[in-house]
Amino acid sequence: MTEKEEKFNRMVPGTIHLVDLDGTMNVRHEDGDDIVLVPQPTEDPEDPLNWSVWRKRVLGGCLMIAVFSANILSTALSAVLLDIVKDTGISLGDLNTGVGIQYLFFGWSCLLWQPLALTYGRRPVILFAGLACMLCTVWSAYVKSSGEWYVNRLLVGFFYGPMETVVELCISDVFFAHQRGKWIAWYCWTLFNIPFISGIVAGFISSRYGWQWIQFIASIISSGCLLILFFCLEETMYYRDPALELDGTESVADIKESETSSNKKQNIDISVDNVQSTENSNDTPVYKKKTYLEKLKVWGAKSPKQSNLFWQSIWVPFYLLRFPSIIFAGFTVGAVLSWFNIVNATISTVLSAPPYNFGANMIGVFFVCPAIGISFGSFFSGKIVDNFTVRMARNGKGYREPEFRLWLSVLPMVIHPFGCFLYGIGAAHGIHWVGLAFGLGAICATFPIGSAIAINYIIDCYKEVSGDGLVTMILIRNSMGFGFSYAVTPWLLAVGTQNLYISIGCIGAFIWGLSFLMIVFGKKFRAVTASTYWSLVDTHGFKAH
Template identity: 35%
Template sequence: MPATSIDYEAIPGDSHLVNFGEKNGEQGKVVLNPTPSDDPDDPLNWSPRRKWTAVACVLVYTLCACIPTAAIYSVLPNIEEKTNITLSDLNSGTGYMFLFLGIGCLFFQPMALQFGKRPVYLFSMLATAMICVWPPYTKSNGEWIASKILQGFVGSSMESLPEISMSDLFFEHERSFALSLYGLTLLGASFLAPFVAGFISEGQGWEWVMWWCAILGAVAFVFLFFFMEETNYNRKLRVDEATGKLLSLHSRKQQLRSVVSNIDEIIGRPATSKENHEKDQAKINDLEESSKNDEYAENIYIANQVSNVEVVNTSAYINAHYTKKTYWQKLSLLGGRRKKFLLQHYALAPFLMARFPVVLWAGFLYGSSLVWFNVLNGTAALILSGKPYNFPSRSIGTAYLSPTVFSFILFFLSGLSSDWLKVRVARWRGTGLSKPEDRLWMLLIYCVLGCFASILWGVGAYYEIHWFGLVFGMGLLGGCGIFAIAASATYVVDTYKELDTEAMVVVILIRNCMSFGVSYGITDWVTNLGYKDCFISVAFLCFAANLTFLVMIWAGPRLRDNQKHMYWSMVDRYRKLGMH
């Protein structure tokens, strides 16, 4: 029977992803991690349709919250001309926005854990739509900065909450694909928004760029209200007292089928009516719809995943517990609310997670990728609108199609290949052991391509090469960001899954503080150094920052081992408080 207490000697992040035991029929099969319960309403057990509807809602929110943050990049010269706010001040305002996109996580992430993710998503979407009405009316630098700070604060949920929603829905061996989808949406929105904004600005004026963002946000709010489901879930694992095995939807389906077929003989009455038989069959079908995991081996290492383990008598339990939420229950704004008020503990937990080097490095990696993204955005209008290119706003916006295309291309490398690599390395070891560092080898691609793209963009602009070379370099540099998004998020979630929400707040806060620093000084950086020297330094800083993954591959396992007691003590304490 699985152990019911935390093993303090377990190294966080290490898992047996592939089964190499002696069980017949399970040799070499992927082990589900986290272990799913036997409840159809467990997000890990949702049917494909229900699960991908939830993913679509997260992506819609990400798209419509991100677009207003990036739409102005191609129309900065227009804003400068109409408002008399300098380009340097405009870039400083976006820097403050990115700063509060991080700081806001300290407020909204605990709120999502205490009251549910669904109400936080809905509030963030509606508030973002309303804030977008303000910038067109700003006439001074102070008003501009205030509007950007407020926009960043209410939109901060898009920075850290979608990663956690994806981890709620997917297993370890599927996680990189899901997080890469989020990264693709984030980058795609960031690049497509300036493209569309350029045309809007030319046809209707730059003010309508923000007003259309407000309209888009309002439409998205209505969509999310009727389709987004809560993914907060208090997982309970049940063990069969007779066999000592974990109950899954698959095992419940088989036992329920047996109970239904023999119920008349057991209770000594005539066969049930056709109507009752159909009801019983509906119970089986309800379980079959969500039971998609029987091709995987069983994960018996559950004590460190959840504290709520119950031993049950299956003959009395299986037939009684089978219903799923109705549509209206799924729309409830209270479905993810904790019974105990623990907001103060949720607010403090991210600061305690900052003690773990793995979390700090993931924040640095994510932040460094956004630095190059901000350098690109901060100089795109400057380079392409100047001599010899003289691009109008519409053409500058069109140039942003390039990083959009590269994001789609590189998505398959960062997502599908990363998940494949994770399983392949576990099988290669011959023991099925998987380490969170296994995915980091994908950053080798970023090291090479990011360095090349930075030189092509900046040095190419200095020597006034053909515009196609600049647009190609711009696309490659922008698209490479998906590697850091997926690598940093999966590394943290794979390592500290039990406290991943708190850890991601630290990652995003570091990332956005770095982004703020660069956005605040990007104009002076380029002006003082010139395109050539500035982007040569960017290229090698990018190379060096990404190459630090080699340090983590060497030191990461040792760091996780040294801090395992600290981590499991936090997990145990928070579980006793009722937080997880």
């Protein structure tokens, strides 16, 4: 690679030197491998990037518990909407509209939660929002009118918000670039699978005890999850001095020059922040590990050197709409949520009607099919894609491009329309329910693939502002999801199940096809907007997470 090409790769956000093919980079590598650790960790044992494998797995498990808890609180009623109609008199259209409002606030509430998490810490935001969401879920068992349902869903959606972006932020805090895909896949598996798996149980609970007990039992389980999170979920926010931050694309000489320039400009001392750190006479940082009680704190995570990102993180998500990569990610994951909402809104209507005539408990059992499909999609979007990107980096002279992950879109571009046509046309013509199961499983297999692609793509492209970029993505996603939730009932009544699913099959194929447009032009888009991006990063100091 020529010197000119190397300078170009350093300039383009998202392009990183992931594999040290020649063994000449004086940076930290993965043990026994030529993979460069991106981002480069400090020497501090409390730096989340330096945590032990076991400690990282505990953190990952806690994040999945948080998502599980929030999902059973907010989505377990999907299988029993018709039971709620009979008991309360609220129309199915109003119930679906309420669900749409809930999903809208899943996204828009992140304009508050994400700035709080970026400024004051991830742990207090997740714990507080989880508790509030649980209390709102208890109230939902007592709603009797459309107005109450709307307000309740709004609040549930508002307090669910941290599960949409803060969890991904924690994953990017702790895991390196070549490891994130696996944990994002686990996140997507939990995010999409729990609503369906809980629906299996919810159908039987509703048939025996009434739909209200779904919410009561979910709240009891959630309270146990909150206790686990309080004692086991660690804070992952960690301040890295910009002078010491290394992304694996620079040489040691570059870093020293950058440190000298930064010190002269800002008149600061090179040091690494820690909860408790001192310096010896040689200016070498001395670190101290946190005690267990210190890890339980829900305050004090913000470093004195850390910029206050709260107000910036409210407007920056809108500013990021000028970057094509973020818009693409938003539309991709927005389409996924739209299909998810359509499936949830129509599955009871389709299966309770002739010739199937399924009751609430059997509709719940049918939710096994999408759960299997989601597991299939999660498998392909995790470790397999991580390994694929590393292999592509080896073939690309050691450099990894975020677009490498987009090749996974080949799979959903085929199975999404196939599943939609099989399920929609099959339901309209009364084929055996096994055919519907295969169709629904194929549709749902694309949910974790689309979400993993979008989340990883934003983190890979713009890691300095990934927290705000995820909010931008979620705002696009949940606005699209709300629109489809609001329209699905009249759309279904107007055109029928067959034409509805033919339409979303064709729309989905088009949106998946956009991935290949980004494979061709994605790096060019990032190069064209590079000066705007780096100006934003330098002006506002987006270096703290």
